[in-house]
Amino acid sequence: MRRPVTRYSKPLRLSTVLSLPVTLVLLIVAAVAGSPGWFLAAAVATYLAEPTVFRLFAEADRPLRWGELGAGARLLIRQGAFVLLFAQAGGVGDATVATAAIGLFALDWLRAGTLIGATVLRRGNSLPYATRNLGAGEPAYPKAEPAWHVRLVALVEGYADALPVLVGAVGLLVDVPALLVAGLALAAAAMLGSVGWQTPRLKQMRRLLNGRRVGRDVQRRVSEYGPEVVLYFTGTAVNAYQGNMWLETLERLDRKAMVLVRSPEVVAALAPTRLPIVCVSRAEDMMNFDWTTVRVALYTGNTGKNLHLLREPDIKHVFVGHGDSDKDSSSNPVSKVFDEVWVAGPAGRDRYRNSEAGVRDEAIVEVGRPQLAGITEGPTGNEVPTVLYAPTWEGWDSDHSYCSLLPMGEKIIGALLAQGPGLRVIYRPHPYTGTRMAAAAAAHRRIVAMIEQANQAGGGHRVVTGAEASLHDCFNRSDMLITDISSVISDYMPSLKPYVVTNPHGVDDARFRADFPSASAAYLLGPGCAELADILAVATTPGRDPLAGDRVELRDYLLGPAEPDAMTRFATAVDTLAEAGPRSRKYALPTPRVPDPA
Structure with missing residues (x-):
């Protein structure tokens, strides 16, 4: 080292x-x-x-x-x-x-x-x-x-x-x-x-590297395939998870779908899929490419490179993001450039409505979270209760940081490990952890060292990172979640299992729940982590979980109704846009008139 x-x-x-x-x-x-x-x-x-x-x-x-x-x-x-x-x-x-x-x-x-x-x-x-x-x-x-x-x-x-x-x-x-x-x-x-x-x-x-020859070949192949729906992903290999979460959903559509990326390394980094994946790196090639067959484009993030496809007037452009959360970034004013913004449930609509993003209410469509179909509900049947600690990353700046890793991470892991053989820990950090702050990367390494030391005594705990970091698999293996304000909360809700949300700045509980509705059915954990022992005793004991009923109500608020299922709602939203025709007809825009010459 x-x-x-x-x-x-x-x-x-x-x-x-x-x-x-x-x-x-x-x-x-x-x-x-x-x-x-x-x-x-x-x-x-x-x-x-x-x-x-x-x-x-x-x-x-x-x-x-x-x-x-x-x-x-x-x-x-x-x-x-x-x-x-x-x-x-x-x-x-x-x-x-x-x-x-x-x-x-x-x-x-x-x-x-x-x-x-x-x-x-x-x-x-x-x-x-x-x-x-x-x-x-x-x-x-x-x-x-x-x-x-x-x-x-x-x-x-x-x-x-x-x-x-x-x-x-x-x-x-x-x-x-x-x-x-x-x-x-x-x-x-x-x-x-x-x-x-x-x-x-x-x-x-x-x-x-022969762009002209290869470009003709790619154009021919794409035209022959004739994609109607495109998932547009502009990130790098390190955040390929943002595109991966949509692959299976697009595979289940009845329409031909394709993934369009802008960084060649991402082509290999995306998960196995039968969907065609195409990288067009350069802006001028994007603008010269023929996207005639594409009717709907789905965007996973708000980035500058979105402009290179947003300029296509015959495509309906939709922001789908990469998870619903109460973070400020989940109601970004940039979302106004899209024809529609798709959210999981009423909570997403309220988030935009209560923000100053300026997104029209009629542009918001509740489609659920089709990716969550594989999350199992209820007890896991684990012989030993298992707690998942999944903190978010440190954010782009300190004003938008919800990360508990630095102020609380070691305390949380230390308190969990102190439970001894009666508890198992799964630690799953965000893929971006440590990319902005070296101190966060150092805290992560110390936590990993704590878990490795505990495992030497037969602890059986897990650190889940990299390619094995299947968050939904971690959900299904856990009996309780500890996390920060992030999309992890809403994704965990189908399980209806107890969850803990960190409050690293010690905000008053009532104000915290009001500011972050996704925490309304959570056990809150302050910066000192003094409540954790009592929370574990209540939340991991069947019949002693007073927030169980609140989670059922919150699930519908965050993710929408159980019927029709999320995949049906998502596919219907795609079909509606694909068949909507020109914007002038969809949005009832007046037809421009050219004045008669004098």
């Missing part, structure tokens, strides 16, 4: 960075002296210093570049010192010195080719188009670079000369200069192996 560098470690930083030029000076001195033994020792010190410096001081490359001592410069200095050693050492012929110089020069060209190839292969996110599920031969996003090749390229970048330098120095020390050739050959073989692996993939990248 990388050692943290504090504000008191300025001398350590300076000495750390200076250790690299110092070892290089020692290397040159040993070469000038023509001493293979001292040169070998200095070379070993140099190669060991490289990873040590960057482990202790991750930003060391910046001052090194300022001093014109970047990775390439350091490599050339080592190579120059090595050739100088051969020239200064006694008993070495001119042919061997020339072999060292020419061999290292050739390795530098191989190194350059390897690094250029690796750079091109890692340009996957600059592809103009990428697709999934559009048929054989489609312009698919390249497969991920294997770990062995990533490590090999890293070694080539910083240590391409290590084998010839070390083996050659040993050869001089034992009076077998020809060992130099073996070092050169081994290094060349490693780089040629990388180039050989890269070659077919570089050919694929060349084809994929």
Whole structure:
């Protein structure tokens, strides 16, 4: 693990960075002296210093570049010192010195080719188009670079000369200069192996980067498929969950649906689905693409790139979001640009009505949450009560942060773990945790360490992150939820199981419930977490849960009625818009009249 560098470690930083030029000076001195033994020792010190410096001081490359001592410069200095050693050492012929110089020069060209190839292969996110599920031969996003090749390229970048330098120095020390050739050959073989692996993939990248040819192919495939409904997702791979939550719902529609994304990495990051997935990266390509068959576009977020599809006048544009919550962001004024805003239930309508977002009430449609059909209602049957702690992330700024992780997270987990073998914990942090605040990431790591320590004593607790982070699976495995103000609350409601909402700022309970209606049937937890023991005793004991009836009423308010089911309501809303015809007819707009010429 990388050692943290504090504000008191300025001398350590300076000495750390200076250790690299110092070892290089020692290397040159040993070469000038023509001493293979001292040169070998200095070379070993140099190669060991490289990873040590960057482990202790991750930003060391910046001052090194300022001093014109970047990775390439350091490599050339080592190579120059090595050739100088051969020239200064006694008993070495001119042919061997020339072999060292020419061999290292050739390795530098191989190194350059390897690094250029690796750079091109890692340009996957600059592809103009990428697709999934559009048929054989489609312009698919390249497969991920294997770990062995990533490590090999890293070694080539910083240590391409290590084998010839070390083996050659040993050869001089034992009076077998020809060992130099073996070092050169081994290094060349490693780089040629990388180039050989890269070659077919570089050919694929060349084809994929040909935007005009690939664009025609993608347009033909999309036109042949004829999508009527498009899910438009502009996020990156880290928030692909926002698109994933809609995939199964769109698969169940009777109309042809497609997923449209704007970042090539997302094509591979989205969950398995039979829906066609198309990435159009560039704005000009989006605007030139033919979307004639599309009747309804569904948007998961309010982002600037939405403009590139919103400009299409013949498409009905709908904001569906990625979860209903009482956060301010769930009633964003930007939502006014959409033809309709779809919410789960009456709570969503009231949220917009009570806000200053300016969204027309007639533009709001209650469609439920079709994604929640798989959440089971009632007791889990767990032998040991299980509590799910699912905090939200720290938000874009402190004024819109509902996260309990920093002020309360460790207290909550500590209190839960203190229950001993009579309670199980599932910790499922938000995928964005720590993206804005390093302190939140540190708190997350401490919580994980607490749970791992408890598990060493046979705790059986779980930390659920990354690809395994199925929130609905966590819902079904838990007997109670602890969370923050977020869409997690409304998504948990179909279970009718008790839930706890954190109140990290210690707001008065009545005011808190009034400000956040989703907490009206919750047990509230203040910043000190003093209530948690009593809440656990009540909420995890059958028959002692006084808020059980309130949750039934709240479920209908947050998610809408049970009949017709959410999928039916969602599909009906799609059909209604798809068949609505031109906007002038749907919204009863007057037909513009051109005055007669005088």
